[in-house]
Amino acid sequence: MTLALVAALLTAATPAGGKAPASAVPAVRHAGTPGPAPRAIRSAEDLAALCRALTPPERLRPRGDAVERGEAEARHDADRDAAIVARYAITLPAARLAFAPYDASERRLALAEPGVLPVAEGGSRLWPSEERGLPVEADAGAARRVLEAQRAGRLALELTFDLPDDATCGADPRGKTFTLPVEPVDWAWTDGGAALARGGAGADRPLASAAQGATPRVDVGEPIAGPSEAKRAVLTRAGDLQACYAEALRRDPAVDGVLVVELGGGRIGVAADSTGTPELSTCVQRALATLASPGGGRVAVPIRFELVAPATAAAGTGASGR
Structure with a gap:
């Protein structure tokens, strides 16, 4: 400020x-006043576990007698509510993400839409439902540094996100890969851990600590x-x-x-x-x-x-x- x-x-x-x-x-x-630390998503397996927690109650098929089924449904409801209100953080490799042409007049660098973000090898993805291009304000020099890091295979995307109130995952027929809609909060393009450009709520934070x-x-x-x-x-x-x-x-x-x-x-x-x-x-x-x-x-x-x-x-x- x-x-x-x-x-x-x-x-x-x-x-x-x-x-x-x-x-x-x-x-x-x-x-950026600190609240509860975001939950880390470190792998496709972590995303799969989150998607299981987000399963709508009507899709559940709990086993056991009436009491056991009722208790299982209550536990799932509590876990689902906690998952929806939590905040998440993930670091994604960005070597294969496609950028839209740089907007020099707006000093704006953004992903080409639809901006779907692969989580890891295997097909699971995040789909930003807002700020789909994850835009950052950057001068031409900063934009070039982002692209140079990408060409060298070092570029990563650090993303903090919330979930929609009705969050649920799309899944392939075998239930092996998932697509999760997310609401980006802040994001940074990084090279070896050093921030090159920031967007969202953290746009005004310093690029280097x-x-x-x-x-x-x-x-x-x-x-x-x-x-x-x-x-x-x-x-x-x-x-x-x-x-x-x-x-x-x-x-x-x-x-x-x-x-x-x-x-x-x-x-x-x-x-x-x-x-x-x-x-x-x-x-x-x-x-x-x-x-x-x-x-x-x-x-x-x-x-x-x-x-x-x-x-x-x-x-x-x-x-x-x-």
């Missing part, structure tokens, strides 16, 4: 008098509220902000986003947070706790914590004021 977008969100919530009570400031939540050589950068923006001196005041704690980010990256090497910090009246708080990392927010508040608000009034300053991919990283690191 850009500093300008956060500023716009906060400005829209501020009354005409320029004073915004804390309750009027929107909390910006990170789209700190563990993969991305350069961490802390950027203090112009105040959303209060005098320009507030930015310079926050920059006096640049070293502390860098240390907070370094600590957050040790916990999660892919953390990035924007914090909007409010100072004034002897108090400090976070008005908006797109990092999804409470520990980073707490550390930043601690680093700025003794900072006096310029002029004594309320100020709000955006601080961006950013990971820059190795190919585009600036020569220097640290905190900057743009």
Whole structure:
């Protein structure tokens, strides 16, 4: 999320008098806020097991007496409900997937439809019922890197998906191969584990994590509220902000986003947070706790914590004021 977008969100919530009570400031939540870990689909056998769990109850033929059949149906219903509400993750070889022509004007790379995704040798497939081409926004250079990795046989697709509410699998007459409709959540084209392009809910995530050589950068923006001196005041704690980010990256090497910090009246708080990392927010508040608000009034300053991919990283690191 850009500093300008956060500023716009906060400005829209501020009354005409320029004073915004804390309750009027929107909390910006990170789209990737962790929930239950996705269930991994690692093979065609895993997909077959999922498809068995998704079998509609009317197709079941449980054995045993009336009690045993009733208990089997109840277990299956519970397993099916749990399977439908779960989220899934899979990594697929992408050497044979067909891409549509690159759209230079839209900076868009997508699969040629219908975009059916083979799970493994043997014929089982995933069928995206939404975002069928799994589009990503990429400049021409990034698109070429995706295609070069594909030609070299190294390209993979990392896909996170949900299931439709009425999910069920199509199967061949022998019940050996399956086709499962899925609702893509986020996806990435990768080369040896390194992301080349991302789409869906994770489109704004950094392509490289700190563990993969991305350069961490802390950027203090112009105040959303209060005098320009507030930015310079926050920059006096640049070293502390860098240390907070370094600590957050040790916990999660892919953390990035924007914090909007409010100072004034002897108090400090976070008005908006797109990092999804409470520990980073707490550390930043601690680093700025003794900072006096310029002029004594309320100020709000955006601080961006950013990971820059190795190919585009600036020569220097640290905190900057743009």
